[in-house]
């Protein structure tokens with residue numbers, strides 16, 4: 618589909634807006650999952666004073682900036698992560714539109730991105746990788762495999778992708794746990810690696826996982842203040858970010874790497 622520059626620009630604007638709004642929603646959803654509150658019932662409220670928030674308090678980015686990161690009703694500080702969650706989601710949504718263009722695949726990967734963002738927010742907040750969101754990710758992939766042709770080839774590639782990293786990882790973690798006699802990696806992270814892997818070729822998954830490991834190490838080194846970092850480490854966001862980088866740059870990186878040996 619060819620779009621005029623104006624339509625293209627307009628769509629970028631729309632996806633940025635959608636990303637910002639979804640970022641706000643997904644961050645709220647993550648907190649509700651952690652607090653075991655209903656995701657659909659109950660209106661948004663201040664975490665400090667409980668005051669129900671109105672439309673002017675819920676405009677992504679602008680509300681936070683306008684209220685200078687404070688609750689309008691009680692003056693409680695609203696963490697900068699609310700603003701960051703919205704901005705990151707906006708960037709991810711626009712990048713996916715630019716990568717895929719307007720097509721069915723875009724819908725599939727926007728849903729995956731929304732799930733990964735919510736998982737990342739929950740993991741950062743409370744070291745939780747919600748199982749329901751992993752299952753939703755698997756169901757989303759199955760639906761789009763059923764829509765693809767031929768189904769058999771798509772299903773096989775998806776399964777190989779899913780197991781390509783998660784299975785070796787599970788083996789390594791089990792061996793490490795035997796040697797160290799303590800938990801080496803959260804089970805939630807391995808399930809997450811499986812779910813994300815379903816969406817990509819095994820080779821791209823490998824690149825994504827390498828990205829995730831580098832990001833995880835960088836976070837561990839640069840952010841020593843990660844609470845209880847010795848006991849628990851939120852690896853979900855690094856995995857999600859790794860798969861995003863793998864999607865955008867994995868294929869080019871692999872071609873470049875293979876090219877080094879082809880000469």
Ligand SMILES: [Zn+2]
Pocket residue numbers: 663664665666667668688689690691692693
């Ligand atoms: Zn308040």
